[in-house]
Amino acid sequence: MTAPGVPARLENDTLLRALAREATPYTPLWLMRQAGRYLPEYNATRARAGDFLTLAKTPALATEVTLQPLDRFPLDAAILFSDILTIPDAMGLGLAFAAGEGPRFAHPLRDEAAVARLAAPDPSRELRYVLDAVREIRRALGGRVPLIGFSGSPYTLACYMVEGSGSSDWQTLKTMLYARPDLLQRILSVNAQAVTDYLNAQIEAGAQAVMIFDTWGGTLSHAGYETFSLVYTRKVIGALRKQAEGRQVPCILFTKGGGQWLEAMAASGADALGLDWTTDPRDARRRVGAGVALQGNLDPMTLMAPPAVVRAQARQVLDAFGPAPGHVFNLGHGISQFTAPDTVAELVDEVRTYSTKLRGGR
Amino acid sequence: MTAPGVPARLENDTLLRALAREATPYTPLWLMRQAGRYLPEYNATRARAGDFLTLAKTPALATEVTLQPLDRFPLDAAILFSDILTIPDAMGLGLAFAAGEGPRFAHPLRDEAAVARLAAPDPSRELRYVLDAVREIRRALGGRVPLIGFSGSPYTLACYMVEGSGSSDWQTLKTMLYARPDLLQRILSVNAQAVTDYLNAQIEAGAQAVMIFDTWGGTLSHAGYETFSLVYTRKVIGALRKQAEGRQVPCILFTKGGGQWLEAMAASGADALGLDWTTDPRDARRRVGAGVALQGNLDPMTLMAPPAVVRAQARQVLDAFGPAPGHVFNLGHGISQFTAPDTVAELVDEVRTYSTKLRGGR
Numbered sequence A, B: 001m002t003a004p005g006v007p008a009r010l011e012n013d014t015l016l017r018a019l020a021r022e023a024t025p026y027t028p029l030w031l032m033r034q035a036g037r038y039l040p041e042y043n044a045t046r047a048r049a050g051d052f053l054t055l056a057k058t059p060a061l062a063t064e065v066t067l068q069p070l071d072r073f074p075l076d077a078a079i080l081f082s083d084i085l086t087i088p089d090a091m092g093l094g095l096a097f098a099a100g101e102g103p104r105f106a107h108p109l110r111d112e113a114a115v116a117r118l119a120a121p122d123p124s125r126e127l128r129y130v131l132d133a134v135r136e137i138r139r140a141l142g143g144r145v146p147l148i149g150f151s152g153s154p155y156t157l158a159c160y161m162v163e164g165s166g167s168s169d170w171q172t173l174k175t176m177l178y179a180r181p182d183l184l185q186r187i188l189s190v191n192a193q194a195v196t197d198y199l200n201a202q203i204e205a206g207a208q209a210v211m212i213f214d215t216w217g218g219t220l221s222h223a224g225y226e227t228f229s230l231v232y233t234r235k236v237i238g239a240l241r242k243q244a245e246g247r248q249v250p251c252i253l254f255t256k257g258g259g260q261w262l263e264a265m266a267a268s269g270a271d272a273l274g275l276d277w278t279t280d281p282r283d284a285r286r287r288v289g290a291g292v293a294l295q296g297n298l299d300p301m302t303l304m305a306p307p308a309v310v311r312a313q314a315r316q317v318l319d320a321f322g323p324a325p326g327h328v329f330n331l332g333h334g335i336s337q338f339t340a341p342d343t344v345a346e347l348v349d350e351v352r353t354y355s356t357k358l359r360g361g362r
Helices: A014-019 A040-049 A052-057 A059-072 A086-093 A112-117 A128-141 A154-163 A171-179 A181-205 A222-238 A259-266 A281-288 A300-304 A307-321 A341-358 B014-019 B040-049 B052-057 B059-072 B086-093 B112-117 B128-141 B154-163 B171-179 B181-205 B222-238 B259-266 B281-288 B300-304 B307-321 B341-358
Strands: A095-097 A103-105 A147-152 A209-214 A251-255 A272-274 A293-298 A327-331 B095-097 B103-105 B147-152 B209-214 B251-255 B272-274 B293-298 B327-331
Touching: A014 A209, A014 A327, A040 A052, A040 A059, A052 A059, A052 A095, A059 A128, A059 A341, A086 A095, A086 A154, A086 A181, A103 A154, A112 A181, A128 A147, A128 A181, A147 A154, A147 A181, A154 A171, A154 A181, A154 A209, A154 A222, A171 A181, A171 B300, A171 B307, A181 A209, A181 A222, A209 A222, A222 A251, A222 A259, A251 A259, A251 A293, A259 A272, A259 A281, A259 B259, A281 A293, A281 A307, A293 A300, A293 A307, A300 A307, A300 A341, A300 B171, A307 A327, A307 A341, A307 B171, B014 B209, B014 B327, B040 B052, B040 B059, B052 B059, B052 B095, B059 B128, B059 B341, B086 B095, B086 B154, B086 B181, B103 B154, B112 B181, B128 B147, B128 B181, B147 B154, B147 B181, B154 B171, B154 B181, B154 B209, B154 B222, B171 B181, B181 B209, B181 B222, B209 B222, B222 B251, B222 B259, B251 B259, B251 B293, B259 B272, B259 B281, B281 B293, B281 B307, B293 B300, B293 B307, B300 B307, B300 B341, B307 B327, B307 B341
Parallel strands: A147 A209, A209 A251, A251 A272, A272 A293, A293 A327, B147 B209, B209 B251, B251 B272, B272 B293, B293 B327
Antiparallel strands: A095 A103, B095 B103
């Protein structure tokens, strides 16, 4: 249930209208990983928390960092501060982050017994800290902008659950995929249920849109993407709550490296597709038609350039998506920790100013 | 000049005929990185050499390892054993391989002065060891199968030359690309000349086909791929010697992660395109037409599975490319060092047997 004391009306619903492919006076913008290490105030909160997982698991601190970028920049959405691996952590796989390294699981799934034991967690118990954060963020936002909830995709979760960590070739995971697809499919079925329950619980707690991050779907073969990722993502999307608080709750699907499969992604039931920077927005729109919104797709490394270049590149992205409704500006991947906050301010300003002109305003 | 004592006639020219889109009795096969660490005999030679660079720079040893996979498997081509970074090494950037790590340059290009000083090496002097290896390999092959020469693409070379090593986001390179494109374009121009000279020298020394590895082109934006990679690759291809020893010398272009740009790649002048495993061969053929050959595209991780699965997956790839002329079987990326040589034998056998049937033979 949404927390009491949350205003029913949004001051800025541009994101939700763009995701519904309704006309908006400008192109809404948010940034993947917008609450993160490029912000000194984030690093200060993280230092107070002690480590990343404590930060993610303490609703008051998660709320604090979720709102930090909104206090700096006129962004059109907040996104829940959390990790994509909360579900396998709640399944008991033992998530840890060593200093300077990526995520690592103490108990990756390596045998039939471990796979057989796997079960979807009850979000109201094992992931309660996430739902508490969603409620607290909604209260803190006070209706300024919508809150986006999220989860890793069933396949992307499975990558880490089997491999035990990130990988350049996912050898352990791919060995299971080719040698024992039955085991991987059991994991993916459990994950699909877990992601469904988790996103629905986030929606019940107050998430006004949800995004599925299929970060590693692009490492699959063209046939494998359908069999091992999209089948399960479709199950999730089909079972999501479509409405809450009297509004549609749109779902954004992002497969990094999935530019060749946009037609199939568009047929998944998702309301919007995230595009990475390798995809031509004109080509994407031609291929998927007008039935889904598109989100993206500036190369995050563009933000290493001087302001004039950043502004010019942002205009190119906006021109490529065009003035038709249904575009949400974003990066093609998470913002780099080495980005200067001032550069983000320039980007946000240019997107607002130029997209207003592009849509006939001034 | 080709070494004396090399037979003019090839015993097995299936690869060259497939690259020319002529009918062949079966689908020719070779494997990216086929001379490599998955072979115990390779590891023995490398141990004798002491380190990788000594192995690559000693023509007798390079010849030895180039022929090793051919002595085990009935492959349809040899590929020069070398490194993609020989050109920047010859430019004086100081290539080194630390144990267990990827390549690293002692003097990456980080300022205008270093970029201004950059010049294409004379392959007959600074890269003579490569040309000596080509000649020695041709002698050792004795006309069994054709020898493929290769180079990194101008862009892929620039990635390492600016970044100084491999990278997950190529931040230094991308910063130059967006902030000082003039500097990167100067590097790319020099690289295009260097790659042209290098590949032509390999062809003169006896390479019967050449391949351009654009390993990192897929990390560019859709617009950047044209501007920073394909423009320079086209220059190279346009200036390559097209004939040697009375035969066509075909050029294969492989951009890893470039599946969205196949139409542009097909218009580059390349005779064949390499496909990674994310691309659907049927879709690729539909998009590029009949004017180029296609090479690929089994996921290298398939080889972690039991023989029956490997054989089934190989048949799927062959079915997807179909029986029409113009397919060269390969992996979608280099073979993993953890592959069992016996599995490769199964793969090679299945491709030969099944593709013979597919093409109407038995």
